[in-house]
Amino acid sequence: DTAVSQTPKYLVTQMGNDKSIKCEQNLGHDTMYWYKQDSKKFLKIMFSYNNKELIINETVPNRFSPKSPDKAHLNLHINSLELGDSAVYFCASSFRGSTEQYFGPGTRLTVT
Amino acid sequence: AQSVTQLDSQVPVFEEAPVELRCNYSSSVSVYLFWYVQYPNQGLQLLLKYLSGSTLVKGINGFEAEFNKSQTSFHLRKPSVHISDTAEYFCAVSDPNTGNQFYFGTGTSLTVIP
Numbered sequence: 001d002t003a004v005s006q007t008p009k010y011l012v013t014q015m016g017n018d019k020s021i022k023c024e025q026n027l028g029h030d031t032m033y034w035y036k037q038d039s040k041k042f043l044k045i046m047f048s049y050n051n052k053e054l055i056i057n058e059t060v061p062n063r064f065s066p067k068s069p070d071k072a073h074l075n076l077h078i079n080s081l082e083l084g085d086s087a088v089y090f091c092a093s094s095f096r097g098s099t100e101q102y103f104g105p106g107t108r109l110t111v112t
Numbered sequence: 113a114q115s116v117t118q119l120d121s122q123v124p125v126f127e128e129a130p131v132e133l134r135c136n137y138s139s140s141v142s143v144y145l146f147w148y149v150q151y152p153n154q155g156l157q158l159l160l161k162y163l164s165g166s167t168l169v170k171g172i173n174g175f176e177a178e179f180n181k182s183q184t185s186f187h188l189r190k191p192s193v194h195i196s197d198t199a200e201y202f203c204a205v206s207d208p209n210t211g212n213q214f215y216f217g218t219g220t221s222l223t224v225i226p
Contacts, residue, residue: 004155041200043156043216056213090155099144099163099206101214103155 003027004104006091012110013081021076021107023091031055032074033101034066035090043090049074050096081111114139114205118217125193126225133188133220135177135203143205145186146214147177150200159201162186163208173197198224 004025013019025032033056034046047066048056054066063079074093078085091104117136125131137143144163148156160171167179177188186203203217 041219041221043202043219045214048213092156099146099161100158103148103157105153105155 004091004093004102006089006104006107008107009105010108010110012112014112015081015083017081018077018079019081019109020078021089021091021109023074023076023104025072025091025093025102025104027093027102029093029095029102030071031094031096031098032068032071033092033094034074034076035092035103037088037090037106039087046089047074047076078109083111085109086111114143114207114215116203116205116215116217118201118203118220120220121218122221122223124223124225127195128192130191131189131193131197131222133201133203133222135186135188135217137184137186137203137205139184139205139207142208144208145177145179146204146206147171147175147186147188148202148204148216149173150202150219152199156202159188193222193224195224195226198222 007022031050033048037043046060049068065077068074088106088108090106092101094101115138146161147159160169162169162179170176200219202219204214206214
């Protein structure tokens with residue numbers, strides 16, 4: 001039973017394209033997150049959603065938009081992809097106020 | 113704002129030797145502290161966490177960490193490493209008042225040499 005799953009695992013695309021990464025959790029958590037891990041392994045939070053409400057939005061370009069159809073899913077849409085968007089994107093989930101977040105396996109995005 | 117510093121980007125160590133991975137944080141308020149491990153091509157897995165109470169925290173796979181408030185450190189230790197411990201280790205901090213926002217260090221790559 002996969003707790004937090006992401007699709008696809010790998011995504012290779014060209015500059016200017018629009019792409020989406022999907023995330024699903026079956027833990028019953030009410031808060032989900034997206035993190036970006038760059039080539040130097042630096043991990044930084046991008047978004048968090050609680051009960052369909054955005055509660056954290058770091059300085060992320062508006063080309064990135066999280067979409068949550070329900071509390072078990074938080075998808076990441078990226079418009080007009082740029083070379084600098086190449087990274088590994090991790091989804092995570094938790095109960096609001098909980099100190100523990102559960103991470104998905106990551107999606108490696110390569111923009112050429 | 114909080115920040116986390118992991119001074120050692122790479123740590124090679126022989127199998128069955130002890131290891132310490134260093135983590136320092138900067139915060140003027142109380143914090144929660146965490147160590148996560150990332151095995152190759154996998155997501156992050158929680159090793160251990162410090163919330164309050166005893167400053168020595170024991171985690172999974174024989175790891176432990178000690179919270180030192182005066183030195184603002186939370187170093188990770190293991191007395192005897194195995195080949196399977198080869199992975200990337202991340203220290204993280206969060207604010208108890210908000211809980212959900214994590215700040216991660218840049219990671220330490222531990223390589224266990226047979």
